[in-house]
Amino acid sequence: MKKALALTILCLCRLACQAATFGTVVPIAGGATDLVLDEARGRLYIVDTTQNRIDVYATAQKRFLNPIPVGKQPLSAAISRDGTRLYVTIYSSSALEVVDLDSATVVKRVSLPVSGKALRSVKSGGAVKVTVPVLQCHEVVVFEY
Secondary structure (H helix, E strand, O other): OHHHHHHHHHHHHHHHHOOOOOOOOOOOOOOEEEEEEEOOOOEEEEEEOOOOEEEEEEOOOOEEOOOEEOOOOEEEEEEOOOOOEEEEEEOOOOEEEEEEOOOOEEEEEEEOOOOOOEEEEEOOOOEEEEEEEEOOEEEEEEEEO
């Protein structure tokens, strides 16, 4: 009985050590701080803080496309509800950049009161919430484009 129990535990431990990988492992250069999935376009946007760009991965072709250059130290991103824009917080210059996803270029830059930490697209159209730290609490700035 003890041998059967020990064998069962050993088998379970071995299974736990051989965990499955879900999806495809893709090596990236630099440091990814945020990911945004664009299901309509079949793309994954990777915020690369160390290289000051948004890496674009085509999920169907399983390859990287041309990166989108943005300001210094991009931190987080959110896609607009209509899927046409990507909002990116730029930590070093306390700004929010708006990327047109059709042209893959920054089309607008908005100054924030302090460096933005997190982004979330809200409602429909062009509204996005940016969380910024203000005097030991967090203030939410709503930007409408």
